[in-house]
Amino acid sequence: MTSVGTATSTSSLTYAQIIANAQKAHQQALTNPPAASSSESGATNVTLSDAAKAALTTIKDFATVTTEARATLDKLLADAKLTTPLKDGKLALDLSKVDRRELYAMSTNSNQLFTADEQKAAAIELQNRFDQAMAGPTAVGRVTGSVKGLYVAALAYFDAMGPEEKASAAYVDQRAALEEMLKQIEAKPSTLPGAVPNDPINAYMERLAGGETGKPRDIKDVAGDARATLDAQYKTSGNGKPDYSDFDSRSLASVALNSNGKFSATEVRTASMEMRSRSGAALLQSLKSAGTGNPAGFAQNVISLYGAMSSEERAAAGWSENLYAAAVSNYQTASKLGSLLSQATGSSSFGGSDSGSMSLMDYL
Incomplete structure (x- = not known):
């Protein structure tokens, strides 16, 4: 049997992630009530069936993903009675439920199946998803004065990307920048975005400062x-x-x-x-x-x-x-x-914000 442990970070959860965790926990409680135990555990162990384990090792080839992306987009456009997903350079079509690999196929014009507008729309949706994932940690950073939560959340976001995105040079450079920034923040908590090149958080902060994030569909x-x-x-x-x-x-x-x-x-x-x-x-x-x-x-x-x-x-x-x-x-x-x-006991185990760090409000 295979057991998968899941743990939850307390400082980088977004609204969507916590909602998903709550719904998953509720469903597990309905279908598989926990047995009585004398101790609490910080992880949930789920025993996977043979079929589930096989599904985890089965990944669609990108050609299939591309074909399905074309079909998905055609249906969305038809249902919305649109011929293009953009209007005045902005999203006019709801792409929120489109699979991420399909969006990547659209944005890169895989197999030359997508128009310029469709590529741009997919790129906008991918950017919006990243910005949304950063919104919660940014709100926390404004209060705590620490940007560490943004980098933890960004790494989780990058790790959830599909194999095609992970094979790109942009992914390699940006993920390396995230890891390097986390190292620098650990050594010096007051480190702010912009200290290393190719940092996607720095690019996000620039968009945030310019009022170019947080604009969902009307x-x-x-x-x-x-x-x-x-x-x-x-x-x-x-x-x-x-x-x-x-x-x-x-x-x-x-x-x-x-x-x-x-x-x-x-x-x-x-x-x-x-x-x-x-x-x-x-x-x-x-x-x-x-x-x-x-x-x-x-x-x-x-x-x-x-x-x-x-x-x-x-x-x-x-x-x-x-x-x-x-x-x-x-x-x-x-x-x-x-x-x-902490001062009274000489211990650092009581939590709180990183000392000596500059506020995100100061940064912006």
């Missing part, structure tokens, strides 16, 4: 897609009951807020309940991942969650600026107390 466009999805559901099921299990949080928020005024009271109410349920599960997961007796870690996770959400997601989840302010205050209090305890 919520009314998202609501239009959500309306079409629900209509298709009703046509298939015939019961008229909304199923939000496959909706991402922004699509769900568009319904909960009735962003285009085309959702029924029942659809809005059930979407609001689902949104609050998901955000509650994310908060619970962030508390568990921080660990018992780690208020600073929990506060960081809440800050990361808040920072990774769009304003519409926050509104639908009922997360006000007061929640963010409370999380910041709790982090600062816990860090100050940890620092005082």
Whole structure:
């Protein structure tokens, strides 16, 4: 049998990651209740079947991925009644659910199957995904004054790339830059992006400073897609009951807020309940991942969650600026107390921000 251990970082989780962890844990609890144990473990061991192990070793060849990417894009364009995924140089098509390898095939014009607009659209979507993965850690960095969390999150993001991306020169150079920056930050916590060439975090920070990140699709466009999805559901099921299990949080928020005024009271109410349920599960997961007796870690996770959400997601989840302010205050209090305890005991085990580091706000 094969066991796979999974562990969770407390300082680099994004909203989407914590939501995914919460949903995965909930599903595992439903299908495989844990046996009673006298001790707690920081990892979850999952026994894989022979079929699952075979699936892990089976990777589609890139030609197949490319063919499927063309078919995926054709269907999305047809469903949206569009001939191009761009409008005025911006995304007009929702590519959020497209497989990453398929996006890479589009962006590199694999087998010469994609137009210039389609290549640009895929590149924009890939860039947006990276920026979204950095949003939570950036929010934490603004409070803690440390950029380490961004580099931890960026490495995880790069490690999840497909084999074709990992074979590119850009991947090799940028991942090496991330590793070198982490080494420099370990030696000198005040090190900021820009210390080494090819650093993708430095490029992200430049876009952030220029106001070129954090621009999701217009919520009314998202609501239009959500309306079409629900209509298709009703046509298939015939019961008229909304199923939000496959909706991402922004699509769900568009319904909960009735962003285009085309959702029924029942659809809005059930979407609001689902949104609050998901955000509650994310908060619970962030508390568990921080660990018992780690208020600073929990506060960081809440800050990361808040920072990774769009304003519409926050509104639908009922997360006000007061929640963010409370999380910041709790982090600062816990860090100050940890620092005082460390001074009193001569120990560095109480947590808190890296000493002597410059704030990201100063950097920007």
